[in-house]
Amino acid sequence: MVPISAYLILAIVLFVIGTIGVLICRNIIVMLMSVELMLNAANLALITFSRALNIMDGHVFVFLVLTVAAAEAAVGLAIVIMIFRNRETVNIDRFNLMKW
Amino acid sequence: MSEYSQYLFLVPLFPLIGFVINGLLLSRLPRWLISFVGCVSVGLSFMLSIMLFFDLKGLPPETRLITQTLFTWIPAGSLHVNIGYLLDPLSAVMILVVSGVSFLIHVYSVGYMHHDPGYGRYFAFLNLFVFAMLTLVLADNFLFMFVGWEGVGLCSYLLIGFWFEKKSASDAGKKAFIVNRIGDFGFLIGMFIVFWQVGSLDFHVVMEHASTAFVAGGALITTVCILLFVGAIGKSAQIPLYVWLPDAMEGPTPVSALIHAATMVTAGVYMIARTNFLYVMAPSALLLVAIVGAATAMYSATIGLAQNDIKRVLAYSTVSQLGYMFLACGVTAFTAGIFHLMTHAFFKALLFLGAGSVIHAMSNEQDMRKMGGLRKYLPVTYVTFIVATLAISGIPGFSGFFSKDEILWKSFSSQYGHPLLWVIGFVTAGLTAFYMFRVVYLTFHGQERMDDHVKAHLHEAPKSMTVPQVLLAALAVIGGWVGMPHVLGFTNYFENWMEPVVSHGVHTGESYALTAAGGYAGVELGLMIASVALVLAAIFLARRFYNTRPELATSLREKLSDLHRLLVNKYYVDEIYGTIVVRPVVYFSLFLWKIMDVVVIDGLINGFASAYNDFSQFLRGIQTGRVRSYATLFVIGVVVVVAYFILE
């Protein structure tokens, strides 16, 4: 019998790994993937709670989160393509025009 | 009430309207219209004053009081000040004198200032002055009177510095205003104490509650009276704040006639007469007033002996005559003081107008050493000037005799009087006659000492200037006949008229000198004859020195050259003030400027600004433009918020 908190801690671990990925990686695309990882961790937590409380609303929430993740990935990648066209790089540190 | 009581507020309002019209439209109105507006507004005030006077006369003596309150000006807690006007016998006399003499001087100015480019400005300021003066004398409470007080000070500054391109004129204007201000400070403190003790600033209320609010003869009431007198010292040019008045002669001569002879400088005397109910409770203050008045009278008469500028002599003469008025108030002869105020307004204004006529004829020459023999060129001016000189010298029959004699008698005989005061007044009367006739002989008689091209331009003044002079001369003669003394068998109408105003606690006791001298009528007649004799002797001496044997004057001047130089330089008082008062103040303000303002305050403000600047430069570093840094800050924020919720 696996307790609920185990799943939750796993979700937390995945979330933190995703955070580290966002903070560390220089490649934009890997950053976006880390964001997707964070969303997935949240999905896992939602499913866990849904099972714990025996209601299906969590599933619906995950469904919607998935949809949003898809939309966001599409648009984000489109932006990456456009930036890459202008800058010939995906190193995020090069995009610092907003510097003071 | 009476018929015209509701129009009381119009008396000061007419000149105010004149000021507004002339002041706002001065460049666009034709000359004749400016003169018309200026003169007619004061003329209307004068006519209204006459009607109000007769109204007041129609009431029985105890109830001669017309008041009008327009609206509440300051309703601030316990301080309740109205815009209100009060007409009693004292202020009736004042508005008649002010509006009447002002009207004549306005008419005179039409001729005198004819060629001046600042014509409209002149009449606007003059009207503003009349408004302020009428407000001063008609106000029914201390604060409103102070408004008029300050207003006349302001107009004095504006008019003295009328030809402001000339440095000496603008300096004189500043000096007048600043010295006045010193006096006003005393006045304000006195007013504060009155309000603090009585709880109101209305004259009526203070009059009723004065005996309960203050201890008679106590320190507080004496302080109040002395402080109010300090204000009068500044405004009416007594020792030590008289220094502005001679310099004020830089202004146009009609201004000197109106402001510095007839009206503004008399505001101090009016104020003391108005608050006589306070002064009779403070004998020490009264003594101070009398001493200062007498000392000033004699002191400035001595200076006037040696001056060569015709207007300066008249200026010192004014200071001296004002000293007489204060002497009168100091011995509780308030009626005599106001009587002298009235007659002085007539003959001093006439003297100034005559001087103006002379200056106008002499192409702006003011030094008497360059005049002489003018009586054949300026006949009307000569006659009126003689009349005024006879009046100021105190020749019987002329107005000055009756008023000055009343003052001298009261300074001897009143309970607050003293024979020493009489002696000072007596000697000063002689000096007055001497220096005034010196002016007459130097200017109108004797050798003609002027340049030829000036002589070619000599002409009598136009009608607009001579008619007011003639009218004032008439007043200088008959103006005294309302106050002729009992001892010569006449009824003193003026004294009866003024009685309801000054009768509070005025002791009708006698001075010890009087009782020592025995009888009453005999002493008065004796003193009168003595002063007339002295005056005649002085006139004879003046004639000797300046007309028949002028070389005597020159030799005396050489023998007493040090004394002469002291008098000509006005006892070096201006220089003394400059060193003792002005220089330290200038140094102090330089210190405040260079150090306090530039270093401390600016440094503080700029320091703040640069501190902010540095801080924002520091904060600028947060915007690195890197997304990852922002993301890190993001996560830090999340950590902090979650920690907060955990710890709660």
Add this chain to the structure above:
Amino acid sequence: MNLDTVIFFISAIVAVFGATMMITQRNPVASVLYLIVSLVAQAVLYVQLNSVFMAAVLLIVYAGAILVLFLFVIMLLNLRGREDLTDHSRPMSRFTKYLVSTLLFIEMVFVVRSGFFADAGVTGVIATQPTDFGSVEGIATLLFTRYLYPFELTSVLIVAAIVGAVVVAKRDRGYGKPVAASKQEEPSRRQSTK
């Protein structure tokens, strides 16, 4: 130690392994593949939680569509570890980042273990199976009744995303490269279009 626990542990380790490898790869294609591995492990976990439908959806949509999209883009951009993309940041040093992340981890674990959620729950495939849980009908019922509006709105969202992606990534002919003012450009272009 029963089957549930074993399955859980294996899946958990694989998931974490995949995630960790994802962020430490130099080659972005490898990162994508490791992420897919992690996702498959998570799908197994979903199944263990009786959410069969969501597991399938996860694999089909997420691993099958979104990550494939990522892969396409990487291939399109031709990013074979071209640059040195290791982390050389200085202002916010690596240490700070690890520290912050660890703090976050500790906080969240604290929340979970604090008894905030009563340690309820028995889970596992072999555990009690509530009827009808995780089925398609269950989700569909909710979606079309209680959550109808959000459901419709997501369709709008998807349309917006499609349009946005197309518009953003389109290569326009008008502006992009600065137009030279010389006349020599024009005839050459006209010739090329012919």
